Amino acid sequence: MPRFERFGLTPFYWSLAATTLLAGALVAATFWVSTLLLRQNELVAHTLAVRAQIARLVGLVEGAETGQRGYLITGKADYLAPYNQAFADLPAAIEALATLVADNPRQQQAVGQVRQLIIDKQRELRGTVEDYDAGRRDAALAIVNSDVGRQIMENIRRVLSAMEADEDRLLAIRRASAEASGTWLEAGAASVFVLICTVGLLILYVTRRSFADLSRAHDELAGTNRELIDQIGRREQAEGQLRQAQKMEAIGQLTGGIAHDFNNMLGVIIGSLELMERRIRRGDVSVERFLQSAIQGAQRAAALTHRLLAFARQQPLAPEPVDANRLIAAMSDLMRSTLGEHIHVETVVAGGLWTTLVDPHQLESAVLNVAINARDAMPEGGRLTIETGNAFLDDAYCRAHADLEPGQFVMVAVSDTGVGMPPQVVARAYDPFFTTKPPGKGTGLGLSQVYGFVKQSRGHIKIYSEVGAGTTVKIYLPRLVGETSEFVRSSAQAVPRTTNGETVLVVEDDDSVRSFVAEALRELGYAVVEADGAAVAMNVLDSRSDIVLLLTDVVMPEVSGKSLADAALRRQPGLRVLFTTGYTPNAVVHGGVLDPGVHLLSKPFTIEQLAAKVRAILDA
Numbered sequence: 001m002p003r004f005e006r007f008g009l010t011p012f013y014w015s016l017a018a019t020t021l022l023a024g025a026l027v028a029a030t031f032w033v034s035t036l037l038l039r040q041n042e043l044v045a046h047t048l049a050v051r052a053q054i055a056r057l058v059g060l061v062e063g064a065e066t067g068q069r070g071y072l073i074t075g076k077a078d079y080l081a082p083y084n085q086a087f088a089d090l091p092a093a094i095e096a097l098a099t100l101v102a103d104n105p106r107q108q109q110a111v112g113q114v115r116q117l118i119i120d121k122q123r124e125l126r127g128t129v130e131d132y133d134a135g136r137r138d139a140a141l142a143i144v145n146s147d148v149g150r151q152i153m154e155n156i157r158r159v160l161s162a163m164e165a166d167e168d169r170l171l172a173i174r175r176a177s178a179e180a181s182g183t184w185l186e187a188g189a190a191s192v193f194v195l196i197c198t199v200g201l202l203i204l205y206v207t208r209r210s211f212a213d214l215s216r217a218h219d220e221l222a223g224t225n226r227e228l229i230d231q232i233g234r235r236e237q238a239e240g241q242l243r244q245a246q247k248m249e250a251i252g253q254l255t256g257g258i259a260h261d262f263n264n265m266l267g268v269i270i271g272s273l274e275l276m277e278r279r280i281r282r283g284d285v286s287v288e289r290f291l292q293s294a295i296q297g298a299q300r301a302a303a304l305t306h307r308l309l310a311f312a313r314q315q316p317l318a319p320e321p322v323d324a325n326r327l328i329a330a331m332s333d334l335m336r337s338t339l340g341e342h343i344h345v346e347t348v349v350a351g352g353l354w355t356t357l358v359d360p361h362q363l364e365s366a367v368l369n370v371a372i373n374a375r376d377a378m379p380e381g382g383r384l385t386i387e388t389g390n391a392f393l394d395d396a397y398c399r400a401h402a403d404l405e406p407g408q409f410v411m412v413a414v415s416d417t418g419v420g421m422p423p424q425v426v427a428r429a430y431d432p433f434f435t436t437k438p439p440g441k442g443t444g445l446g447l448s449q450v451y452g453f454v455k456q457s458r459g460h461i462k463i464y465s466e467v468g469a470g471t472t473v474k475i476y477l478p479r480l481v482g483e484t485s486e487f488v489r490s491s492a493q494a495v496p497r498t499t500n501g502e503t504v505l506v507v508e509d510d511d512s513v514r515s516f517v518a519e520a521l522r523e524l525g526y527a528v529v530e531a532d533g534a535a536v537a538m539n540v541l542d543s544r545s546d547i548v549l550l551l552t553d554v555v556m557p558e559v560s561g562k563s564l565a566d567a568a569l570r571r572q573p574g575l576r577v578l579f580t581t582g583y584t585p586n587a588v589v590h591g592g593v594l595d596p597g598v599h600l601l602s603k604p605f606t607i608e609q610l611a612a613k614v615r616a617i618l619d620a
Contacts, residue, residue: 343375523607
């Protein structure tokens, strides 16, 4: 038995150890060569920096001389700009060059010569300028014509050229050294690569001896893994079928609810209009109650669409700084008239309540929706409490709730002493058209609308309920930091009309809608020009200067209302713009919030809403 095998070592392990040591030595040598190469590259960079500084020094001196000559020839002070700049920058430039060549005595001596020559040059330039400024123009020109300055400049160039030649010599030496080091580095890397390949072949040789055992273990593991994958696949398939069934159930519920409500409203509208038509044909004009029924049906349909957009987080919001305490106090009369005398309303407002940035009208609607649900949960009467407070939702709470970032919030809570809800009802409370109320007592869209509004406002909503003990709905809205101008509820006013006969350009591709809007504005006293698209509208704006307001639909074929408004404002910067739309694409609404300075009137709208919006824009 060989001696090394007496110690339990095989020839393979001896060769592996020797190869590893040799590889380590080569790696160390390669590291040393790479360090040397790095140093040589730094020297090359230093040489290039010296050349760049020499070039800058020459440029400054030549700039000073050019400025002096231009001034002496023209007498214009503007020519002294490079002269003055050079005088300001030359001392620092000379010192920078001296610092760069501090390790080279020969170059240091040259810098000293250059410094003195530049001082002489500055003295010559300054003397000519001072003579010129003192009225001694001939004396200044005599100095220039004496060629003293030219001789000094040639000496400066000569010394700096010698410095550049010396740096070129050093650059050539350093580049040659760097190339040699690079060659050594490449050779070392190649040797290390060869050794690594050799070690890899040795390890491959040993590995193949145990490959059979590993192959058998792999086959067993693969069989187990296939069985596990089959089980996971069957589970995922079952879960997918369940999710699809739940999705189709939710879509069916939503579609059925929309169809049911819209069919009811359309039935009222169509039936009322048919009855009106029959009576008018007979000459009977007592159709007011049918007219009111048709209007109420259309308003209910508009409200349903608005609630669906709110649930889908697609309604356009106009956020303002809001003090929730003041907003709730201003709603007291509305609450009493809506909830009835059998509900006792209490408010508990927090001192030092933060301000929140939210659409105030949507917040009022949300509080009212929750309060109406609370009223319906107390058919025999009870107590409803509206509470405000400051709240902080931390990381632990937010991790348990999706789409919620930690931070400071303004909390508005509505609590009742009603019948309460079981957990399975709470879990579905936000679903559209889900309701536990008897038929005709609710649409199932109230909390869906509130949920959509709160989420669109980057807030959070939480329901706490216990059967027989009542329900609390807490709405959290992000705190607004900084100085604010608070929202103040405006009092109801009569329908505003125009007294000046202003001219409005109405742009709408739908003929029926355009006709309605135009007639409504004429009814309010405005002069109206109609256009069915952007091309006609631009022709009108080019030919008329009396247009004060552009009222345009957002979604139109070929050119959108936003693009039309941008082009119109470029032609008439003082033009006012009002957008209308039945759906809010990203043209004027981003992140669910109206763009700054944008005015929007959502379809469908009443004449009163149109009148108020137009008057507010024109009077702003």
